[in-house]
């Protein structure tokens with residue numbers, strides 16, 4: 001065992017930028033006559049905005065959504081001709097960053113509208129997006145407030161939103177009545193804003209069909225290879241492969257237990273691989289094979305993939321280490337130092353997420369810093 005080599009990459013993340021670009025193109029095509037934006041909030045869903053943004057820009061994306069003005073300032077130089085929209089919008093004290101970096105604030109409330117109007121009268125014209133709530137009840141003006149705005153006689157002439165948007169609450173569940181309800185309300189709103197481009201669909205919304213596309217779609221998770229529609233076959237290419245090394249292999253006699261809480265007991269002589277991945281890496285404790293409350297609701301924990309076979313996680317995920325049962329693999333094939341896939345090409349990220357009672361979005365955005373990251377397929 002070469003120790004230095006070993007510790008330098010005990011876990012690794014491979015991000016496939018060609019797959020990322022292909023996924024964006026696919027979402028753009030699926031958006032029909034609408035244009036697809038790309039959502040880059042949360043450091044590009046944990047994958048790294050510095051690498052993801054140029055790949056998406058090269059693929060043709062020109063509209064980008066980020067959460068905060070700081071994310072927007074970081075993104076700006078990476079997408080020179082792109083339009084960068086900031087979901088959190090403008091607050092007192094950060095107006096200058098919008099003007100200096102050519103960022104488009106999204107107006108989510110009456111207060112933000114007032115700040116924006118004040119900033120306009122001080123600094124001159126600037127584009128904005130009007131966010132109207134159609135049922136999510138998180139951010140956005142109510143449809144009534146939006147209507148009042150249209151008819152507001154004191155509204156500055158320079159106030160002209162470049163986009164009217166809303167956000168779907170249930171797009172991952174195509175049969176949910178909320179989808180049509182929100183669509184209906186959004187149509188009522190867009191009717192007030194004739195000639196202003198409109199945007200409603202996130203990834204799930206793109207798959208809901210043409211009615212939901214309007215002028216601009218806002219796919220995020222699907223571009224990163226995650227499941228946009230709950231439980232459906234995922235048509236996207238996997239973008240991220242997470243792997244970690246086996247640090248040792250132990251033989252555990254039948255009747256013995258392992259892990260904290262003695263949370264797994266073996267009914268046969270077993271070979272157990274101790275792997276350098278834990279909850280400090282964002283491999284959540286809730287995906288444990290056993291010994292966590294969630295297993296009472298869902299019997300199966302996460303699986304890894306090793307030498308052509310799925311191997312179950314056993315016991316509890318600990319901070320830095322996890323155990324996988326490799327008894328069913330031929331003894332000669334499994335060695336300390338081998339990489340086991342945690343998710344990627346063979347284990348869908350959403351399967352791991354489901355085992356942990358969460359969603360792919362959360363697994364991606366909690367990927368830890370210890371992974372050695374490699375980007376492949378870039379322009």
Ligand SMILES: *Cc1c(COP(=O)(O)O)cnc(C)c1O
Nearest residue numbers: 039167202203204218219220221
């Ligand atoms: C995060 C977000 C999206 C992207 O959603 P996905 O489900 O990842 O496609 C789109 N619009 C808004 C307002 C968002 O906050």
